[in-house]
Amino acid sequence: MRGWALALGLLATSPSWADSCPDVLQGQLPKLRAKESIDLCQRFKGKPLVVVNTASFCGFAPQFKGLEALYQRYKGQGLEMVGVPSDDFKQEAKDSEETAKVCYANYGVTFTMTEPQVVKGPDAVHLFKILARQSSAPTWNFYKYVIDRQGQVVDYFSSLTKPDDPRLVQAVEKAIASTP
Structure with a gap:
């Protein structure tokens, strides 16, 4: 038994174990209107x-502007943002061309x-399975999850929380201040 504990202790302190990617960032997602995938880790x-x-x-789609402003405000401090379109609530475009037009052309x-x-x-x-496990599954479009380093x-935050809401900004600042 002691040997197993020692072996497990060695595994837990080995560089590959310590450098492993958090569960939430496991996997890849296809980038909008691109041939490449995003390796989340x-x-x-x-x-x-x-x-x-x-x-x-969605009626909350104008939040794209506020999300972009939040991203621009904090990207110099390392903030990343990822939007994941979904038709789970029946308000997404039927093709990627239209989705891209709304995101990139209409909202910049x-x-x-x-x-x-x-x-x-x-x-x-x-x-989103991991986000739901750590917090809550989205119940509508434009749920916002702030993840630390x-x-x-x-x-x-729910759809009702605007991107400039002080509570959301505070959570972003807390995530930025976290140490990797």
Whole structure:
């Protein structure tokens, strides 16, 4: 038994174990209107992150402007943001061209966007399964999850919370201040 404890202790302190990616960042998602995929670990590990499930034709879509402003305000401090379009609430465009037009042309989004994904229920992508486990599954579009540098949800916010809400800004600042 003691040998196993020692072996487990060695594993826990080995560089590969310590450098492993947080569960929330395991996997890849296809980038919106691109041939490449986003390796979540490679792209976001050790960085503060805001994840938002979006929908092009949702009444909350004007929040794209506020999200972009939040991203621009804090990206110099390492903040990353990823928008994940979803038709789970029946308000997403039927094709990626339209989704991209809404995000990029209509709202000037420069933060990372993925192809539409399932974000709730048993078929949700891994990212949203872990977000639900750490906090709550989205119950509508434009749920916002603030993740610290260790891959833990600092806080999450409903669609009703605007991107400039002081509580959301405070959570972002807390995530930025976290140490990797």
